[in-house]
Amino acid sequence: YSLSSYFSCIKISNIQINFKTPSTPFTKSIWGMISPLTKSFYHNSWRMIHQTFVLIGIPGMQEKNSWVAFPLFVLYALTLLGNITILYVIKIDPSLHEPMYFFLSMLACSDLGLCISTMPTMLGVYWFDSREIPFNACISQMFFIHILQEIESGILVAMAFDRLIAIRDPLRYRSLLSNSVIAKIGIAILSRGFCFCFPFPFLIKRLPFCRSNVLSHSYCLHQDAMKLACAGIKVNIIYGLVVVMCTIMLDVLIILVSYILILTTVLSIASQKECLKALNTCVAHISAILIFYIPMIGISVVHRFGKHLSPIVHMLMANIFVAVPPLLNPVVYSVKTQQIRQRICNILQFKNK
Structure with missing residues (x-):
């Protein structure tokens, strides 16, 4: 036949x-x-075909990507300069070798890591139109972005505890937060981030990608890549929700409880001047919390409910998510922390002489 x-x-x-x-x-x-x-x-x-993912810059306006490249490069340079300055100032000044500033050093390191993990790829997309990224490189970038976000969230919780102890029990502050305790907290934050983020690469690698391989950002995220799979992603979705609930949501709850306790302590202080002085020590940390969590919530909402939004909205939220917190954190702590501000001014004056 x-x-x-x-x-x-x-x-x-x-x-x-x-x-x-x-x-x-x-x-x-x-x-x-x-x-x-x-x-x-x-x-x-x-x-075999999908050995790479394709990153995007300004959707539908690739010819205008170069307009974003130079401002992005300036942000990259300022982010590196700001966080390295914070680390340098804390290192050379013995008076800043306190728990609060050790946690600030950890925050600066995580911001540097996030900047180094994402900015070269983003600059490649916007400046050189280098939009393809190998599959394994994308998975590696995804892992580092997620683990650094988890670490930063954990550091913000540790800084909330630092402020709580400093205000509620100032006499025991140094004994409760000794160098060994701070080191253990740092190891715990790293371990938690690694344990929760380690499965992400394997959850992505198990999926077949037989549709489009074009991502909606200029870097790789788990929630972005999994949508391109042509198999069931229920496991990825459930695990992602578990991670968010056990880390980000729990961290936000702990920070909220810490500040409720701080507020009750501060309001019990008789002197209004002392009350304002105590609250002023928390301004920089509260600013860092808002700078970190608002973009994270924004990009999560866009991914979950923004299917009909313009691709430009996705692009803007994605860039804000990775570029703004590492840039603004050193600025906020330099402006709002008198010791760091004074030390930076002293360094600048010494160099001018």
Whole structure:
């Protein structure tokens, strides 16, 4: 028998066969042999094709990407300069070797890590139109972005505890937050971030990517990449929600409780001047909390409910999410923390002489 007399066409792309003649045992047996082969060929061919993801800059306006490149480079340089300055000032000034400033050093390190993990890729997209990123490189970037976000959230919780102890029990502040305790807190934050983020690369690698490989950002995120898979992503969604609830939401709750306790303590202080002085020590930390969590909530809402929003909105939220917190944190702490501000001024005056 000739196959051409039974089939009008075999559509590999749709894995579908159109019959000209009524179904017979012979045609069924032929389809039974061909169907697994075509499906296997289809999926394997797409697995081979999608060895890269494609990042995007300004959606639909690639020719204007270069307009964003220079401001982005300036932000990158300022972010590096600001966080390195914070680390340098804390290192050289013995008076800043206190728990609060050790936690601030951790925050600056996580901001530097996030900046280094994302900005080169973003600059490549906007400046050189280098939009392809290898699959494994994308997964690596995804892991570092998520773990650094988890670490930063944990550091903000530690800083909330620092402020709580400093205001509620100032006499025992140094003994409760000794160097060994701070080191253990730092290790715990790192371990938590690693344990929760370690599965993300494997959850993505198990998925077949047989549709579009174009991401909606200029860097890789788990929630962005998983949407491109042509298999079920229920496990990815559930695990992502578990991570958010056990880390970010729990951290926000702990910070909220800490500040309620701080507020009750401050309001019990008789002197209004002392009350304002105590609250003033928390301004920089509250600013850092808002700078970190508002963009994170914004990009989560856009990913969850923003299917019909303009791609430019996705692009803006994504850039704010990774670029703004590392840039503004050193500025806020330099302006609002008198010791750091004074030390930076002293360094600048010394260099001018």
